[in-house]
Amino acid sequence: MPNFICVTCGVQYAETESAPEHCIICEDDRQYIGHKGQRWTTIPEMQKGYKNRIEEVEPNLTGIGTTPGFAIGQRALLVQTPKGNVLWDCTSLLDDATVEAIRSCGGVSAIAVSHPHLVGSLVDWSYAFDHAPIYWHADNREWVTRPDSAYVFWEGERCDLLDGLTLVRCGGHFPGSDALHWQAGADGRGVLLVGDTMQVAQDRRYVSFMYSYPNMIPLNARTVQHIVDAVEPLAFDRIYGGWWDLIVATDAKAAVKRSAERYIKAIS
Ligand SMILES: [Zn+2]
Numbered sequence: 465m466p467n468f469i470c471v472t473c474g475v476q477y478a479e480t481e482s483a484p485e486h487c488i489i490c491e492d493d494r495q496y497i498g499h500k501g502q503r504w505t506t507i508p509e510m511q512k513g514y515k516n517r518i519e520e521v522e523p524n525l526t527g528i529g530t531t532p533g534f535a536i537g538q539r540a541l542l543v544q545t546p547k548g549n550v551l552w553d554c555t556s557l558l559d560d561a562t563v564e565a566i567r568s569c570g571g572v573s574a575i576a577v578s579h580p581h582l583v584g585s586l587v588d589w590s591y592a593f594d595h596a597p598i599y600w601h602a603d604n605r606e607w608v609t610r611p612d613s614a615y616v617f618w619e620g621e622r623c624d625l626l627d628g629l630t631l632v633r634c635g636g637h638f639p640g641s642d643a644l645h646w647q648a649g650a651d652g653r654g655v656l657l658v659g660d661t662m663q664v665a666q667d668r669r670y671v672s673f674m675y676s677y678p679n680m681i682p683l684n685a686r687t688v689q690h691i692v693d694a695v696e697p698l699a700f701d702r703i704y705g706g707w708w709d710l711i712v713a714t715d716a717k718a719a720v721k722r723s724a725e726r727y728i729k730a731i732s
């Protein structure tokens with residue numbers, strides 16, 4: 465039986481004979497149902513018209529995005545370390561060329577996600593890489609659309625994955641929205657991978673914080689401050705957002721602080 469993928473959010477569901485009636489991700493007020501109604505595809509169907517673009521974005525960090533753009537259009541990231549690689553967020557498309565390219569980077573030891581919007585077909589990715597565990601914050605558990613034994617539901621504020629790679633819960637957009645801190649990134653100055661736990665702004669000097677990006681629903685001051693406080697103890701100089709080119713290249717920790725100040729002033 466096929467695992468259907470929602471065309472609007474790109475999230476894959478458990479096996480069903482026919483397409484599901486609803487996408488719980490898109491029916492939530494943080495997302496939206498496609499303007500042509502609820503539509504579905506599958507990985508074999510996608511393989512006919514899409515490919516993954518796989519490119520190094522800095523040493524030991526590889527971006528993976530689907531082209532032409534599909535659904536939310538995110539770019540996943542593979543962090544490569546001597547002790548194993550972590551895939552941060554995921555794409556809906558998986559094909560032989562992608563598996564081969566990722567294997568040549570050392571494969572995937574673990575998958576971790578920022579939140580349920582950027583997860584694509586992550587269970588298929590887990591299967592392709594020796595059932596790599598999927599680290600998913602327990603507070604987002606209700607948004608799992610394809611249950612599997614690969615899930616590791618971590619709780620609390622922090623989760624150490626591998627040497628120098630730590631998940632930090634920030635909340636806000638989703639209660640379990642998190643960031644991945646990569647100590648060795650940016651030549652040792654530290655990197656934060658954020659998905660849209662913080663959204664890198666188009667000027668790439670600021671980030672923003674929203675309950676819903678497509679529906680433009682802001683967060684309150686207390687919640688924004690909590691996100692800033694969650695990353696305050698970490699050393700980082702660069703932020704990678706969840707899309708190609710959305711990067712705060714340097715001085716990112718100060719950028720988070722000034723972004724929160726500007727945001728809280730705007731909503732007060
Ligand atoms: Zn959807």
Ligand SMILES: [Zn+2]
Pocket residue numbers: 579581582637660
């Ligand atoms: Zn999101």
